[in-house]
Every structure is written in structure tokens, then in C-alpha cells.
Amino acid sequence: MTLPIQTITDRKLAILELAARKAMELPILPSGFWFHSDLRDNFYFAIHLYAFTVNPTFAQAWPKEQQESGLALAVEMIGKVLALQEQNAEHPMYGHWPLNLGSDPAAAKPHPLPVELMGCLLIFFYNKYQSTLPIELKSNAMIAILHMYESHVYRHPLDKVNHHEAKHTALKLLLGHQFDNSELSDQGLQFARQQLQHIQKFGFKEYGALPWHWHWIQAFVCVWEVVEDTAVREAMSQLLDQLWRLRADVYLAGTWVGAQSRQWPHDAPKDNNTLLDYIQFGDFPLPREITRLEGAALYTYQTAVEFVQKAIKRDTPIEIQRKIQFAEANNQVTEEAHTYTYIAPEYAVGGIWERRDEFDNEQQRWVVTLPLTEATTAEGVNQLFFFHPGNKYASGDDRHASPYGEVLLHKDAVIQLWKLPEGDLDAYPSLIGCLPKGEWKFDGNRGYGSFEGFYVSFQLMNPYTIEEKPDRISIASPFQSGKNGVLVEAVSKQEAILLGINSLETFAAAMQTKAATPFTTIDSADPDSVAIHALYTTHRNDELSMSVDSLGVFERTINGQPVQLELYQIG
DSSP, rough: OOSOOSSSHHHHHHHHHHHHHHHHSSSSOOOOOOOSOOOHHHHHHHHHHHHHHTTTGTTTTOOOOHHHHHHHHHHHHHHHHTSSSSSOSSSSTTEESSOOOOGGGOOOOEESSHHHHHHHHHHHHHHHHHSSSSSSHHHHHHHHHHHHSSSSTOOSSSSSSSSSHHHHHHHHHHHHHTTHHHHHHHHHHHHHHHHHHHHHHHSSSSSTOOTHHHHHHHHHHHHHHHOOOOOOOOOHHHHHHHHHHHHHHHEETEOSSSSSSSTTTTTTTSSOOHHHHHHOOEEEEEEEOSSSOTTTTTTOOOOOOHHHHHHHHSOOEEEEEEEEEEEEETEEEEEEEEEEEEOOOOOEHHHHHHHHOGGGGOOOOOOEEEEOOOHHHHSOOEEEEEOOOOOOOOOOOOOOOSOOOOEEEEEEEEEEEEEOOOTTTSSSEEEEEOSSSEEEEETEEEEEEEEEEEEEEEEESEEEEEOOOSSSSEEEOOOOOEEEEEEEEEEEHHHHTTOOHHHHHHHHHHHHHOSSSSEEOOSSSSSGGGGGEEEEETTTOEEEEEEEEESEEEEEETEEEEOGGGOOOOO
């Protein structure tokens, strides 16, 4: 990138060039595709490569031969993707594309997922670049869009109010506009307004869910970019403002802080799904890798300046206490959850009070997050947490927690206690900890770390072992009699100086004195009376108390007062 990377336009062009270069470096398989695992990635890289090669800004970026071969490759790849659409109107999956191409792409069966976001992006791409598209590709793209329109791919009611339905709504609006179908457009507008009202009334139940949050945003950005109707544009602006406001709330230098309802390996224990954040916020280093490209560098949409400033100007710590009500389109609330996030300029600590069995068991209960600085990204992961592995867990993949354990969250401190049910003979035998690389001191059941701008300490109820890995330090702490617990606290270096702490050694000494025996076990002949108790005074002199009995019944107080979740608000 020869241009200075200063404005949102500069950053978008930097990501466009990154995507185009990656596309040219990708090995082409014998089938002619780059990817068989996910058809959509072929389309996403190809449309970025196309956009790069026809962009006058980059006319001199590549030699003429490379520019021409890149354009030809993009056109061919887009055509190959379009050709896999099911275009037989009698087929039950009419209008759909396959997802996994297997060993024989021509025989791959259609799947309901690709058309959702890829369909929105196809209509957006066609409208944005139709004047430059070769005649055959332009015709094939329009034919594919027509098959989508004539099919049932978008003909779904509003029921769950989730990311799938957000994309179906966007398709209604895009296709209604494309084919001048006012009835379809009106239904899409009604659904969009209903989805906005639902989020405002009940909260966003797909909290911190990547890539779902981005899919909401990208689907409605496609509509904002294409549809000129005033009422539709207004609804899209309101929806996008709501979604970007939620994003900005839990943002710290390219990261998603606090609880998440789902995570892919590129979301934890390192924030790698950062392209849209980089373009809109730009306060962390230019990403070097692409984990999910989708439509990242093609939009002209720019989020509100107030959201950007709110996200990047973290001058003083803030607390975010939020309630989420889980309801569907019938507005019947079935559950509530409460998220807590403490964001300081140097780090963030946050999580969710309630354990929920989210999609694919990917809930992130709590996490300490480091911003994506040059040093952090060079070292490895940027998230610190402990969890008890559960369903879908695989060794080395620090996701998928068990349903056990209760938490206490307060500013930059977290306590979590576990008492495993005696009947669960298959329960994983240890807690797993994930620590970012940094300057660490390990001592007994404790550990002390130093990072840019802050210190962090942890203390486990039981002994632990350490395994150094290329991008993280892994901790394993076995359960003893089905019990274990962890206490984590972060302290900014600015605050530490006021406490007489100016090095990792003095921090460790101070924390050892303050937290000699935070965990106690209360045993009784009555198994129902067996309990774990944690008592800890933070560096702010707040007293945290938590206990869990053998039945999982828990009590938690902050400075002697019960946690007041009833004070949490939606929005």
C-alpha cells in the first residue's frame, strides 16, 4: 500500500489490496477453485480481486500482465461459483448453492447457508460493478439473481429474530428493489423495522457473536448501498446505527471484549476477525491475515463519528451493565441474561453472569482482553481466561466450556468456582487456563504477568502445570474432590504506581501479601453441606465474597451486598 493509511478510505484500500494479493497467492486446486471447504470464500476473494484490478487507484500497483491475469482469474472464479447454483425450478433447493464442495464440486449438494450473505453480496456486487463486468459474467450474474428471486430462498417468516432472518430480510429488500416488486419491498421494510424494534426492546441476544454480528451489519449495508428508497434507507441507517453502537460499546483496539455467545477458532483466544473493525476504527495495526473476508473492503458505508470516537477514545475506565431478554417474534420472553464489562484504556475484563447453552456450546463466560497493539499481535493470543472443558472440547482448542461453575464479576476482578456433580463421571478432570505471552512469574498456585500498560494476577484453588506453546501459555489445574476455583485481577500500571508498585516483582509481592488464602473448603458429613468459599479484597479495597455448595447453589456479594442484577438495563 503506497498511500498513507490515515482515513477510512485509505484503510479500505489497504484491505482491498491485502485481499487481492492473498487471492493471487492462493493455490488453485485441480477443480479450478481455491477452496473446497466453503464455496463462499471463493466468491469473496474473487470479488475483492476483481474490485482491486478495476480500481484506478491501483492502476500502477501491479505490472500490467499481473493486473490482467488477476482480472481474468477473478472473472473466471466468479463464473465458476455462479455455475454451481441450483437452477432447476423443480428442485427442492432451487436457487441455492452448495457449501462444502467435497472432492467433486459439480456433484456437491445445495445448502441453505451460502445464499444468505453471498446472495446479498452478489446483488450488491452486480449493482456496483455492472458497468465494468464482461458481458457473459454480467449475464450469468443477473440470471443467478433472477433464480434467487423466483425461488424460495428468501421467503421465510420473521420467527426467531436472528442473523439468518436478518439476511433473509435484506434479500427481500434487495430483490424487491431489483425487480421492482413493491409488495416484497414493503414486507422487507416491515420486517426490518420489526427487527430493529425487537433489538431495542429486548436487547441483542446474539451478544458478541462472531461472525453473526458482522452478518447483520453486512446484510443491511448491502441494502443501504443499493436501495435508494428514502424509507428503506432510513430504516437501514437506524438498524446500522443500533448495530454499530453495540459494537462500539464492547470495542477495545480491534477486540471484542467481555462475554460472547459464540466463537470460532479465529475469535479466541486471539481476535483475528478484524477487517471491518480496522476499516471503521483504524486504531490498531493493519491486519496481516484474513480469516473471514466476506464483503469487507467493498462498502462505502461509514459508521457514525460518535461511535468511532466512543470506541477509540478510552481515556478513563467505564462499566457496562446490560440486560438481555431472550424472545422471538411473538415477544414472549423465555429467559434473561446479564452481561458485565469493565473497559480500561489498557485492558478489559468482562463476562456474563448466567451460563447458557449457546449454539455449538461456544459461550465465552468471561475474559481479560489485551488490545491489539504491535507487541500483542507479535507475541500471540490477546485473551486470558480459565474454563472447564465440556461438550465439543478438543485438546488445544481453548473453547467449549462445561455447564458448571459460577462467576463473580467486579471491575477488573473475576472469581469463578466449580463444584462438579458427583454423578458426572465423564467430566473433564482439570481446569484449562489460557495466558497471553508476556513477562510472567509463577509461584505455587499463583501467577503474575506484566503487559503493556497493566499487570494481572491469578490464583487457583489447586496446583497447576504449565505448558509453553508458540502463541500462549497453557495452564492445567486438576480438580480435587470435584472442586476448583480461580481468582483473576488486573491492575493498570498507572494505578499500580500509586500503590508503590513499579515492577513485576513488586506487584507479585504486593499480591502475595494481599491474597494469602482466598479459598476455603467447608466439609461436612452431610454431602449437601460441602461448599467452596472465596473471599478477596481487590486493589480498590472492594471485598468480594462467593460460595458454592455441592448442589450448585451459590451466593455472591460485593462489599457485603448481593449483586443487584435487577438494576441492569437493556440498551
